Amino acid sequence: MKVKYIVYTLLAVGVGALVFYRISANKEAKKEDKGPKKPQTVAGVIAKPQDFDNNLSLSGSIEANESIDVRSEVAGIVEKIFFSEGMVVSKGQILFKVNDVELRAQLSKAQTAQQLASENERRAKLLLEKEAISREEYDIASADFKSAKAETQLIQAQLGKTSVRAPFSGKIGLRSISPGTYVTAETIVAKLVNSSDVKITFSVPEKYASQMTLNSTVAFTIAGNTDTLSAKIYAIEPEIAVDTRTLRMRAIAQNPNGKLLPGTFANVQLPLQKIKDAIVIPTEAVVPIQNGKKVFISDNGKAKEIKVETATRTDAEILILSGLKAGDTVITTGVMTLKDEAPVKVRIQKTTKS
Structure with a gap:
């Protein structure tokens, strides 16, 4: 029994000593916290x-000076293609030819009808001068002639559209047709791009709109090129875009080497007032x-x-x-x-x- 009491006593003394130590340590820590902090x-x-020098950093997009999807205005079978992919073409150059056999037949028919209507109109005029027919009958013959003539001109215009020409000089892209392909006005044949000059389109926050002026020079860079290039602002939208609260504008830059590709992202530095x-x-x-x-x-x-x-x-x-x-x-x-x-x-x- 005495051994048990001794063990209990030692345990109580140990617990008491641990509690006393923790209380003392906490007091010391609080004293240290109350002391001056080290700067x-x-x-x-x-x-x-x-x-x-107040410059505004903006994100812009490079666009071609001129760019179109080449299409045919008339539907038909492609008879011949006169361009190679990636080649430079001149304004007015024929790009491809659509079969025009049916239109030529329609033109021959229309021309025959026009000749007959012309002769009828001539005869009616002579009879009118002799008062053998009424003015109304002559007007009908004259109208028939004019209608036949207009029909001939319409078919001739459609025939002209079977030869698709480049509307401007530029580089033509990859074609999506072959000889024998049936094309319509919805068929995209290729892309034609003129990028001898390029446009840089960007937007500025509305609070800077009053500082924007035409013919101002902006600097820009593109990915993969460390050179800083310049462009001149030539067009500014007349109103603020309500959805973005920004003013859209466009600058133009020379691209003699063709290194600036349309669609490229541009980092624009726009100088503001000093x-x-x-x-x-x-x-x-x-x-x-x-x-x-x-x-x-x-x-x-x-x-x-x-x-x-x-x-x-x-x-x-x-x-x-x-x-x-x-x-x-x-x-x-x-x-x-x-x-x-x-x-x-x-x-x-x-x-x-x-």
């Missing part, structure tokens, strides 16, 4: 007013929040949260419209984990612009 070392820049005394900070300093954007500045050794309004953004910098003033120390690192009023030690970075 977080961060990088920052001094906000300075500077001239800012802003004097602008506040520009590194993009990494801006933190997106639910109702806008914020930055942290250093104020007497503590981080201070400031809501800002931004505008144009480049790869490295962003334009601040409101919230910051010249001389503010803007924190650029650790901003995602930084808390308001947290102690900070700022290491000032040198800026490339002043």
